[in-house]
Amino acid sequence: MRVVHISNTPVAGSPGNIVAALNRHTDIEARHVVFDASAYGARTFAVDIDWRTQRDEALAAIDAADIIHLHQHFSFDATFGADLPRRFGARKLIRQYHSAPALWAKHDPDLLTRIIADPVPQLVIAQGPERYYPLARVVPNLVPIHDARYLPEPEDDDGPPIVVYAPSGSRSAWKTRWETKGAPQTLALLRRLERRGLCRVRTIVNTPHDACLRLKQRAALAVDECVTGNYHLSGLESLSQGKATIGHLDARVQAQLRAMTGAVELPWVDVRLEEAEPVLRMLLADKRLRDEIGLASRRWMETHYDERTLVGHYERAYLDLYEAPGTFGVPRFRTHAEQWRAVALHDHAWRERRRVGMPWWHQAADALKRFVRGTQGLP
Numbered sequence: 250m251r252v253v254h255i256s257n258t259p260v261a262g263s264p265g266n267i268v269a270a271l272n273r274h275t276d277i278e279a280r281h282v283v284f285d286a287s288a289y290g291a292r293t294f295a296v297d298i299d300w301r302t303q304r305d306e307a308l309a310a311i312d313a314a315d316i317i318h319l320h321q322h323f324s325f326d327a328t329f330g331a332d333l334p335r336r337f338g339a340r341k342l343i344r345q346y347h348s349a350p351a352l353w354a355k356h357d358p359d360l361l362t363r364i365i366a367d368p369v370p371q372l373v374i375a376q377g378p379e380r381y382y383p384l385a386r387v388v389p390n391l392v393p394i395h396d397a398r399y400l401p402e403p404e405d406d407d408g409p410p411i412v413v414y415a416p417s418g419s420r421s422a423w424k425t426r427w428e429t430k431g432a433p434q435t436l437a438l439l440r441r442l443e444r445r446g447l448c449r450v451r452t453i454v455n456t457p458h459d460a461c462l463r464l465k466q467r468a469a470l471a472v473d474e475c476v477t478g479n480y481h482l483s484g485l486e487s488l489s490q491g492k493a494t495i496g497h498l499d500a501r502v503q504a505q506l507r508a509m510t511g512a513v514e515l516p517w518v519d520v521r522l523e524e525a526e527p528v529l530r531m532l533l534a535d536k537r538l539r540d541e542i543g544l545a546s547r548r549w550m551e552t553h554y555d556e557r558t559l560v561g562h563y564e565r566a567y568l569d570l571y572e573a574p575g576t577f578g579v580p581r582f583r584t585h586a587e588q589w590r591a592v593a594l595h596d597h598a599w600r601e602r603r604r605v606g607m608p609w610w611h612q613a614a615d616a617l618k619r620f621v622r623g624t625q626g627l628p
Contacts, residue, residue: 252567253310254281256320257328258288260347261417261482262458263374264320265295266391270560277564280310284328291455292417300329311336316567319344322353322364341570345372345388349381349427370577372566375505377427377479380591384578386566389509389559390482394489394550398459401491401547402466408449410469410533412439415453415461415483422476422522423603426596431476431522434606438526439472447533466490469539470532475522478502478595485554488516491547493532493539497521499595509562510553516546523602 252271254264264281271279281297298307311317311333317340325334344367354361371385379387393399405411414435422431439450451468453461465471471492473484478499487494496517498506506515520528532539569576582588 250276250316250567251278251310251314252280252316252318253314254279254318254320255284255311255329256281257284257323258321259283259286259294259296260320262294263347263390263482264318264345265297266393266482266556267560267563268297269393270391270556271563274557274560275564277567280314282307282310284323291457293457295458308336314340316341316343316570319369321345321347322350341567343370343372343566343570345374346378346382346385347374347376347390349378351381351426352428368578370566370570370574375502375509376481377477377499377502379505380501380595383580383582383588385581386577387505387509387581388562388566389554390485391556391559392482392485392489392550392554393556394554398462398466399486399489400466401543404469404539405467409443409446410448410536410539411451411467412442412448412470412472412529412533413451413453413465413468413487414439414472415465416474417454417481417483421607423607426599427477427479429476430474430481434522435472435475438522438529442526442529442533447530462486462490465492468492469536470495470529472496473517475520475525477599480517484517485550488546489550489554491543493518493542494546495520495525495529495532499598501591501595509559512549512553514549516542516549518542521602523606 254268256264259265268279268281271277282300283296284300286296286299298310300307317337319342325331350361350364354364365382371382372388373379373382373385374390375387376390416430416432418429419432420429422429422434436452442448443450451464453464465487471487471494473480473487473494473496475495475497478497479502480496480498484494484496494517496519498515498517498519503515518528582591
């Protein structure tokens with residue numbers, strides 16, 4: 250079986266990890282075509298086929314494929330061109346989401362509905378966005394834990410402990426619900442600890458992914474994100490490297506992780522941004538504690554998050570496109586209450602945290618924006 254993954258951007262390296270795992274551990278031949286390989290500037294990821302410079306190779310891979318695996322929502326007209334979908338012919342299609350649908354729909358309810366109800370079989374990563382795709386099958390975000398860059402290395406002890414943080418953007422913790430890692434607030438906390446001589450902060454921005462991984466290997470602590478209730482590939486990478494990894498996972502994310510992996514305990518040092526400072530202080534002051542938590546993090550990844558096992562979720566999805574197509578598009582929320590618990594309840598908790606954490610002048614500006622949208626009939 251041949252599968253070609255197609256994405257507008259590198260999607261933070263996620264499709265590349267999936268393709269590599271399929272090629273390493275299954276009989277599936279996988280390729281990945283990226284329209285804009287340099288979409289993140291200096292924050293680069295390894296790319297298989299660059300559409301702009303290797304178009305003939307991309308088209309040959311697509312022509313030879315049995316399955317087309319699309320990532321995220323994007324316009325073919327604005328990227329690969331309107332003719333490319335016609336080239337797919339009768340091949341099986343499947344689409345995977347890595348972000349909440351509001352990222353593309355903004356305040357367009359019709360587009361939001363079209364994304365969620367897309368009849369193409371859907372996959373969604375077992376992270377925060379999962380709850381917004383009730384028709385999608387949940388799959389893991391893979392990391393190659395046996396790659397040398399993902400293995401534990403001793404922390405750099407030439408000075409105070411190093412804390413690494415990769416914000417992937419500068420949005421405030423309270424600006425948007427999901428597309429943020431709370432960079433201004435998190436960095437303010439970390440810099441305060443640094444000024445007091447408790448740590449050295451390494452903020453990873455505009456850095457090639459390979460260099461990012463090697464820098465994180467020598468750190469003492471890693472901060473995933475403590476704002477949205479989500480976790481990220483960067484957090485999985487740090488856990489694989491045997492680091493004590495700070496993050497906050499809400500109950501829905503935790504439930505999906507447990508269902509995916511079969512684990513009871515989860516390895517993140519789970520703390521919200523508002524309560525993170527004393528936890529960071531304790532970890533920075535106690536190397537033995539860091540080492541024990543880091544060792545448990547690596548052991549958890551080896552036991553519950555080995556790509557050799559988890560890649561089977563993708564292999565099964567491809568086989569089901571042929572053998573059990575009716576298993577796609579089945580609503581995962583059985584009742585209104587179940588959906589409310591998964592979505593609205595956690596959104597409410599975030600809004601309350603936002604109300605407390607956002608300065609009053611930002612709250613006033615936000616209220617004005619909501620009023621203007623209301624007068625225009627927008628949500």
